[in-house]
Amino acid sequence: MGYVKGLRCRECGRGYPKESLYVCEYCFGPLEVDYDYEGIKEKLNKEVIEYRAKNLWRYRELLPLDGEPTVGLESGFTPLIRAVNLEKALGVKELYIKDDSVNHPTLSFKDRVVAVALSKAKEFGFDTVACASTGNLANSVAAQAAIANLKRYIFIPADLELGKIVGTLIFNPILVAVEGNYDQVNRLCSEIAKRHKWAFVNINIRPYYAEGSKTFGYEIAEQLGWKAPRNIIVPCAGGSLITKIWKGLKELQNLELIDRIDTKIYAAQATGCAPIVTGIKENSDIIRPVKPNTIARSLAIGNPADGIYAFRTVKESGGWAEDVSDDEIVEAMKLLAATQGIFTETAGGVTLGVTKKLIEQGRIPKDESILICITGNGLKTQEAVTEKIGKPIKINPNIASFEENIGRERRM
Amino acid sequence: MTKKMVKLIFPQELIKEPVTFRMAKQFDVIPNIRRANVTGTVGELILELEGQDERIEEGIEYLTKLGVKVEPIVGDIIE
Numbered sequence: 001m002g003y004v005k006g007l008r009c010r011e012c013g014r015g016y017p018k019e020s021l022y023v024c025e026y027c028f029g030p031l032e033v034d035y036d037y038e039g040i041k042e043k044l045n046k047e048v049i050e051y052r053a054k055n056l057w058r059y060r061e062l063l064p065l066d067g068e069p070t071v072g073l074e075s076g077f078t079p080l081i082r083a084v085n086l087e088k089a090l091g092v093k094e095l096y097i098k099d100d101s102v103n104h105p106t107l108s109f110k111d112r113v114v115a116v117a118l119s120k121a122k123e124f125g126f127d128t129v130a131c132a133s134t135g136n137l138a139n140s141v142a143a144q145a146a147i148a149n150l151k152r153y154i155f156i157p158a159d160l161e162l163g164k165i166v167g168t169l170i171f172n173p174i175l176v177a178v179e180g181n182y183d184q185v186n187r188l189c190s191e192i193a194k195r196h197k198w199a200f201v202n203i204n205i206r207p208y209y210a211e212g213s214k215t216f217g218y219e220i221a222e223q224l225g226w227k228a229p230r231n232i233i234v235p236c237a238g239g240s241l242i243t244k245i246w247k248g249l250k251e252l253q254n255l256e257l258i259d260r261i262d263t264k265i266y267a268a269q270a271t272g273c274a275p276i277v278t279g280i281k282e283n284s285d286i287i288r289p290v291k292p293n294t295i296a297r298s299l300a301i302g303n304p305a306d307g308i309y310a311f312r313t314v315k316e317s318g319g320w321a322e323d324v325s326d327d328e329i330v331e332a333m334k335l336l337a338a339t340q341g342i343f344t345e346t347a348g349g350v351t352l353g354v355t356k357k358l359i360e361q362g363r364i365p366k367d368e369s370i371l372i373c374i375t376g377n378g379l380k381t382q383e384a385v386t387e388k389i390g391k392p393i394k395i396n397p398n399i400a401s402f403e404e405n406i407g408r409e410r411r412m
Numbered sequence: 413m414t415k416k417m418v419k420l421i422f423p424q425e426l427i428k429e430p431v432t433f434r435m436a437k438q439f440d441v442i443p444n445i446r447r448a449n450v451t452g453t454v455g456e457l458i459l460e461l462e463g464q465d466e467r468i469e470e471g472i473e474y475l476t477k478l479g480v481k482v483e484p485i486v487g488d489i490i491e
Contacts, residue, residue, distance in 0.1 A: 011447065023417070023485060026446065027446045027447045027458070028417050028446045028447060028458050028460070028485055029447070186484065186486065187484060189486075190484060190486040193486075203486055284451065284453070284454060285449070285451075286421065286449055286451060286454045286455070286456045288421055288454060288481070289421060289481050289483055303481075303483045305486075
């Protein structure tokens with residue numbers, strides 16, 4: 001049995017029943033899941049968690065299901081790596097990478113939120129799930145809905161190149177190409193969500209969906225031996241992940257699973273789409289929408305729904321924010337690959353690039369523990385680096401040619 | 413008649429102008445303010461617009477042309 005009491009408005013605090021609702025009908029604030037933490041405290045402790053299978057459902061009392069999970073049973077519990085080579089490259093003492101580029105089944109942190117969203121959608125009795133996305137979210141919804149035997153609709157703008165949607169189309173969704181731009185696709189989806197009894201994972205299932213991100217924070221703490229690092233750098237698109245990592249850590253503290261939180265949270269965005277970073281730098285709690293223009297497409301949300309909460313998270317933790325150019329993103333992707341053997345997507349380049357900048361600025365002390373959140377896999381965004389990583393050295397199939405082109409050079 | 417939830421963001425130079433009122437009058441749209449936050453440099457207004465579908469869209473276009481950013485309240489959909 002679950003521990004969800006209901007939903008609660010994040011702005012005015014009004015309570016709602018646990019249904020597929022997402023916005024407060026009074027103040028239009030977003031709704032969030034409200035738990036019975038006293039009940040959870042009686043059931044959940046370190047031993048219980050550690051005994052369970054290594055997936056995100058080991059924290060199931062802190063996730064918004066009433067029954068057993070049915071989707072995403074292998075998602076989560078991705079590697080947390082001590083990044084020794086990168087420590088040397090950045091001149092820092094203690095550096096970790098939480099690596100969701102190898103999450104199951106579609107190689108991004110979205111597998112966490114979709115696991116929770118689809119499990120909840122099944123619990124609500126939906127037989128159809130949907131989303132509008134061209135990236136990691138679309139991949140994960142299509143794949144996990146296939147596993148769960150749910151009908152699946154993915155909405156995209158019609159002029160999109162096919163290459164970008166192969167990672168979704170392979171899972172056999174109903175792919176709806178809308179003759180219109182992104183804004184028009186968005187608007188259409190919100191109207192469809194009102195008319196059809198479908199589970200739009202990030203519209204009417206959003207309060208439940210977003211809770212899946214907390215497991216990223218739980219795992220960081222557990223994998224570090226039940227403690228939080230001093231500095232965490234998180235990539236920001238809509239601003240939900242950073243907020244939920246912070247919420248996750250605070251829940252662990254309230255449940256006495258970690259002693260204290262002495263952690264600063266930093267927001268990372270691309271310069272071409274940095275509404276949250278700008279808000280933090282200008283100390284403005286009104287996040288001004290921007291028109292995205294960056295290679296970091298998975299972070300290119302110009303009007304972040306949780307921007308204000310990301311702002312508050314960073315402020316509350318005493319952290320800061322920074323942005324990096326497209327060139328810096330590619331350089332950071334190459335650095336991560338060359339030092340730690342991780343091929344991350346552009347978002348990971350943003351996170352590492354920002355980390356490097358914050359260390360150089362002295363915002364992140366070199367002698368404190370630092371954790372970088374890597375949320376997606378570079379194999380999905382190869383075009384971002386194709387022209388920037390050199391070319392193979394061509395030789396003829398004989399030893400002389402090898403020595404001529406390579407061997408001699410290497411011996412020198 | 414339809415209803416639409418929107419967020420309006422006003423740049424500094426429009427904070428002192430009654431643009432929402434003008435839009436409401438000109439396009440016969442009823443605005444119902446649910447939340448607001450105005451600082452010295454930027455204003456944010458969360459409201460419900462009620463009116464004829466087409467008139468609401470015209471009203472939104474009017475605001476956009478003046479420099480107000482109009483965003484639907486639906487959460488982040490595209491990634």
